[in-house]
Amino acid sequence: MPKKTKKPSPDIPGLVTVRTGTAPKCGKGAVGLLSYTVGYHAGQKEAFLRITANESSGLFSDEWVPLAAIEKALEGPPMKGEPFRSKVLAPVFTGKSNNNAGFLCAVARQEGLLKASPDSEFLHRVSGDFARWRREVAKAAQKQPRGRAQGHPEAEQDTDHGEEPSEATDGDAEA
Numbered sequence: 010m011p012k013k014t015k016k017p018s019p020d021i022p023g024l025v026t027v028r029t030g031t032a033p034k035c036g037k038g039a040v041g042l043l044s045y046t047v048g049y050h051a052g053q054k055e056a057f058l059r060i061t062a063n064e065s066s067g068l069f070s071d072e073w074v075p076l077a078a079i080e081k082a083l084e085g086p087p088m089k090g091e092p093f094r095s096k097v098l099a100p101v102f103t104g105k106s107n108n109n110a111g112f113l114c115a116v117a118r119q120e121g122l123l124k125a126s127p128d129s130e131f132l133h134r135v136s137g138d139f140a141r142w143r144r145e146v147a148k149a150a151q152k153q154p155r156g157r158a159q160g161h162p163e164a165e166q167d168t169d170h171g172e173e174p175s176e177a178t179d180g181d182a183e184a
Contacts, residue, residue, distance in 0.1 A: 021073055024050045024057060027149045032119035034067075035095075035111065037130055041065030045116045048073060049150035056146040058120070060112050069112050070104025079117070080139050092126035092134050 027049050031042040041064030048057040057073040078101040080088075087093040095111040102109045114133050117123040122142060126132035 021048075021050060021057070023052050024048045024073065025150045025153050027056075027146050027153060029061070030116075030119060032115045035115050035118065035125065035130065035133075039065075043069075043112050043115055045119075047120070047146055049146045051147070051150065054143075054147070056143045058113065058116055060109075060116060063112070067108045067112070068106040069108050070102050070106050072102060072104055074101050074113060076139060076143055079113075079122075083135060087133075087135055090134060092128050092132040094132060 025048060027047045029044065029046050031044050033039070033042055043060055043064075044062035046059045046061050048059065049055070050057065053075075056076040058076070058079075059071055059073045060069050061071055063069060079098060082098050082101050083093070087097060095114045098110040098113050101113070114123055118125065118133070120137070120142065122135070122137040122139060123133045124136035126134045
């Protein structure tokens with residue numbers, strides 16, 4: 010099935026695309042992969058994640074999410090190893106799609122920042138070292154040629170993945 014992509018959200022001046030990747034959604038019955046981009050802004054000394062495409066159903070916002078916002082949302086019990094639901098990450102988005110947080114958790118799992126909790130397929134645990142991941146992204150950004158595009162590699166078409174909320178209740182249904 011072809012990927013459903015969106016025109017990219019506005020770029021952040023100075024942000025360099027470091028890599029793109031794909032991540033499986035988190036739920037047992039979830040179908041398709043999510044595409045994402047990792048970026049770095051040297052001036053802000055910050056790494057960013059952005060969901061760029063979804064092979065199956067589920068609306069999402071394609072905004073750049075700073076790693077610092079993810080860390081702030083996970084302060085407290087999640088950073089101390091407690092399991093948490095995807096909706097904990099909902100505040101890091103300005104877009105209101107209910108899938109945003111769950112899809113971001115899927116991407117963060119793929120990047121090694123989170124892992125599945127043995128308690129439930131819809132629970133996550135912090136598993137990675139956020140500071141080390143940020144340093145690795147910064148190092149990779151230094152190796153990128155100047156002027157590398159920030160947008161989606163496949164974003165030539167606009168599809169039906171707008172900002173309207175899906176039927177999911179907290180972003181976990183498809184993630």
